[in-house]
Amino acid sequence: MRTVTDVGSLIPLPFFVINNEGCIIKESDRVAYIFPHVNRFLELVEDLESRSKVYRIFQLENDEDEKIEVNLKTKLRTHERFEVYARRIDKETINILCLKKTRNKEDSDEKWEKLVNKVTEQSLLLKEKEEKIIHYKKIIRELSSKYESLSSIEKLTASIAHEVRNPLTTIKGFTQLIRPYLKEFGKEDYADIIQEEVGRANQIIYEFLNASKPSKPIKQTYSINKLIREVVLLCNGEAVMNNIDLNFKPNNVDSIIQVDVKQIKQVIINILQNAFQALQTIKDKQKKILISVYQIKKDIIISIMDNGKGMNKQVLSKVFQPFFTTKNNGTGIGLPLSLNFVESHGGTITVESTEETGTTFRIKLPIS
Ligand SMILES: Nc1ncnc2c1ncn2[C@@H]1O[C@H](COP(=O)(O)OP(=O)(O)OP(=O)(O)O)[C@@H](O)[C@H]1O
Ligand SMILES: [Mg+2]
Numbered sequence: 001m002r003t004v005t006d007v008g009s010l011i012p013l014p015f016f017v018i019n020n021e022g023c024i025i026k027e028s029d030r031v032a033y034i035f036p037h038v039n040r041f042l043e044l045v046e047d048l049e050s051r052s053k054v055y056r057i058f059q060l061e062n063d064e065d066e067k068i069e070v071n072l073k074t075k076l077r078t079h080e081r082f083e084v085y086a087r088r089i090d091k092e093t094i095n096i097l098c099l100k101k102t103r104n105k106e107d108s109d110e111k112w113e114k115l116v117n118k119v120t121e122q123s124l125l126l127k128e129k130e131e132k133i134i135h136y137k138k139i140i141r142e143l144s145s146k147y148e149s150l151s152s153i154e155k156l157t158a159s160i161a162h163e164v165r166n167p168l169t170t171i172k173g174f175t176q177l178i179r180p181y182l183k184e185f186g187k188e189d190y191a192d193i194i195q196e197e198v199g200r201a202n203q204i205i206y207e208f209l210n211a212s213k214p215s216k217p218i219k220q221t222y223s224i225n226k227l228i229r230e231v232v233l234l235c236n237g238e239a240v241m242n243n244i245d246l247n248f249k250p251n252n253v254d255s256i257i258q259v260d261v262k263q264i265k266q267v268i269i270n271i272l273q274n275a276f277q278a279l280q281t282i283k284d285k286q287k288k289i290l291i292s293v294y295q296i297k298k299d300i301i302i303s304i305m306d307n308g309k310g311m312n313k314q315v316l317s318k319v320f321q322p323f324f325t326t327k328n329n330g331t332g333i334g335l336p337l338s339l340n341f342v343e344s345h346g347g348t349i350t351v352e353s354t355e356e357t358g359t360t361f362r363i364k365l366p367i368s
Contacts, residue, residue: 016041016096017089022058025093034074034098041096046071046079057086058094069101172198197234200262217260217344224257224293224300224365225250231268232291235276239289244279249292255300258368263341267349270334271304271361277327278308278359299347300365307358316353 014035015028022040038044045051050070057066066086071079081101088094175194182188232248239246272289279287290305311319318324320339325332335349342349346366353359 014098016098018058018094018096019092020058020094022055034076036073036075044072046073054084057084060086060088060094072098168198168201172202193230193234200265203262217263217341219258219260219345221256222259222261223254224259224302225254227259227261227264228268228291228293228302231265231272235269235272238276242276242279242287244276244287244289246289247291249290251293251295251300253295255293255295255367257300257365259345259365260341264345264363264365267338267341267363268302268304270338271363274334275304275306275308275359278306278310281309282307295367298367300367302363302365303360304363305358305360310355310357310359311353312355316351319351320349 013028014031016024016031017026018024018041022042024039024041035044042051042054045054053068054070057068060066068084068086070082070084072082072084074080083099083101085097085099086094172195175191175198182191228248228250232246236246268291272291275289279289285307288305288307290303292303292305294301294303315326319335321332322336323332339349342363342365348364350362350364351359352362
């Protein structure tokens with residue numbers, strides 16, 4: 001067995017290992033495809049002159065390389081032109097590699113050009129495919145991360161909802177108890193608002209606990225000015241306590257819209273809560289929040305502006321991502337939930353912010 005076992009199948013070229021007498025000791029698999037079986041390499045060489053040239057390379061010193069061009073006997077044709085590369089490996093052995101000489105330069109140039117064109121064409125196709133794959137990969141990643149977050153947000157909300165429900169029941173009970181006392185001071189409205197809001201919170205929680213997804217909005221015809229006034233009334237106490245100037249500029253024409261009042265109130269409360277928190281660290285200026293409502297064509301815009309600490313670009317780009325928070329005790333679900341509610345009304349929320357200057361959230365809602 002003369003096959004070059006270690007490299008025989010790896011070298012797709014005719015390759016021989018010969019001894020000083022020119023006897024073939026080993027050969028690559030390819031040899032048997034091209035050449036007839038011979039014992040001595042010289043038997044493949046066509047004429048005497050070429051044989052003596054080849055014989056000379058058997059006399060090479062160690063580490064020397066030699067290249068000669070000769071006709072060799074092949075299986076297909078009688079003789080073909082080959083470049084024979086020889087290298088002495090040690091005192092007893094020489095490696096010989098045979099490369100078929102291309103007969104016609106023009107012919108080979110043409111073949112080469114065709115090959116280059118084909119490769120270029122294929123690589124362009126591959127590039128196109130690669131771009132498509134990258135594009136689809138991005139879409140899949142975005143979708144999967146969105147759905148993953150949505151399903152985890154549902155789980156989280158369900159667990160929070162469960163925890164929040166019990167204290168709400170207590171608040172409701174106590175408010176009922178103190179209502180008669182508040183009535184004495186003409187302030188029973190406060191008790192009514194608390195009752196109503198606790199009921200609203202309970203309803204939202206009920207919905208979350210009973211359905212894995214936030215339910216479809218239950219829309220009713222409502223005055224947008226009234227809706228915001230009620231939220232302001234609810235949050236004014238907290239604003240006063242924190243020395244915040246909370247102002248509301250209603251729409252001149254009181255627009256009546258079709259909304260799920262509970263959901264939209266929740267959205268405004270979430271944004272106001274964030275504004276309160278952003279104003280906490282402000283010391284050198286009057287803390288202000290301005291809520292204004294206006295109408296552009298068939299959309300209502302609710303703008304909530306604060307002069308709090310604002311956000312840098314990095315934070316700003318992530319505010320609607322579920323669980324993104326910069327607060328020690330934040331959960332990062334206020335804004336994604338708000339966006340969810342507003343989007344289910346066919347609306348949008350946009351935000352602009354400048355560090356150390358303030359932030360403006362704009363909720364856009366279609367009138368009907
Ligand atoms: N008005 C604002 N000014 C400055 N930063 C804000 C404002 N509103 C939101 N942010 C930033 O957006 C982040 C995400 O807000 P989001 O309401 O979703 O979560 P959170 O307030 O951190 O926690 P949670 O509302 O769940 O208690 C906040 O942590 C804060 O960094
Ligand atoms: Mg928040």
